[in-house]
Amino acid sequence: MTLLKVEHLSKSFKALNVLKDVSLEVREGERHVVIGPNGAGKTTLFNCITGTLPINQGTVTVNNTQISGLPAYTAVGVGMSRTFQKNNLFGSLTVEENLHLAINACKPYRFNFFKPINKFTDVLEETEHLLKEWNLWDRRDRVVNELSYGEQRLLEVLLALASKPKILLLDEPTSGMSPAETIQTTKLIQSMPRSITLLVIEHDMEVVFSIADRITVLHHGEVFLSGAPEEIKGDERVKEIYFGGGTLKHA
Numbered sequence: 001m002t003l004l005k006v007e008h009l010s011k012s013f014k015a016l017n018v019l020k021d022v023s024l025e026v027r028e029g030e031r032h033v034v035i036g037p038n039g040a041g042k043t044t045l046f047n048c049i050t051g052t053l054p055i056n057q058g059t060v061t062v063n064n065t066q067i068s069g070l071p072a073y074t075a076v077g078v079g080m081s082r083t084f085q086k087n088n089l090f091g092s093l094t095v096e097e098n099l100h101l102a103i104n105a106c107k108p109y110r111f112n113f114f115k116p117i118n119k120f121t122d123v124l125e126e127t128e129h130l131l132k133e134w135n136l137w138d139r140r141d142r143v144v145n146e147l148s149y150g151e152q153r154l155l156e157v158l159l160a161l162a163s164k165p166k167i168l169l170l171d172e173p174t175s176g177m178s179p180a181e182t183i184q185t186t187k188l189i190q191s192m193p194r195s196i197t198l199l200v201i202e203h204d205m206e207v208v209f210s211i212a213d214r215i216t217v218l219h220h221g222e223v224f225l226s227g228a229p230e231e232i233k234g235d236e237r238v239k240e241i242y243f244g245g246g247t248l249k250h251a
């Protein structure tokens, strides 16, 4: 079943046409990776899908509910969550406190300012569960600013999971990470349950080919090709536009 459908989406910044008639389908449970050279429009596509940016033309639907043209919180309401290329963390708070806030933000009582967050037992339980599940429990008391960059990015993924998304958009989850952190993050992505559908922007081809069920190549704001990893890997035109004629590395 198709979970996310993007149809004929176009986006311009004044005279700059960044996305041109982009159509994309992500099936339930799929790991769909968007690749393309710098400036191809990948992050803009994420911003348009999630409603962070208004679109000029086209539609975005999740589970047959149209979310394009609606405020960004609508995307959250249909089960969409995302991470950004740059971290959006509270640096002076601990790992645990950041998660408390993210989990609390998804609760109906989130505007109850008269009771401290750490008195809501469901928030505490969900925080503990997520931290243990993703091996950050021993770092729960660490102030975020003291974590390595890779640990911060990992925490960002956990915050995105706090809303229990049906579809999670990860924007370059391994960018800026050390090789060890990249391996850890790749394993985390691989171990996510199939009840979470993934749409991922990624540059590291080792990561791309170790997680993708399907790959869409974006080039100059257009879908150049969409297909199974083997199809993309073997396509000479993709190598030419994305790698300047180089060979594809793979896991």
Ligand SMILES: Nc1ncnc2c1ncn2[C@@H]1O[C@H](COP(=O)(O)OP(=O)(O)OP(=O)(O)O)[C@@H](O)[C@H]1O
Pocket (backbone or CB within 6 Å): 013, 016, 018, 036, 037, 038, 039, 040, 041, 042, 043, 044, 045
């Ligand atoms: N808010 C904006 N205003 C004007 N131009 C923008 C804006 N955001 C992005 N652009 C332009 O849109 C084009 C696509 O940018 P985008 O960040 O979507 O590309 P990308 O494929 O994600 O690149 P990268 O891989 O380097 O992150 C670029 O030319 C960029 O300068």
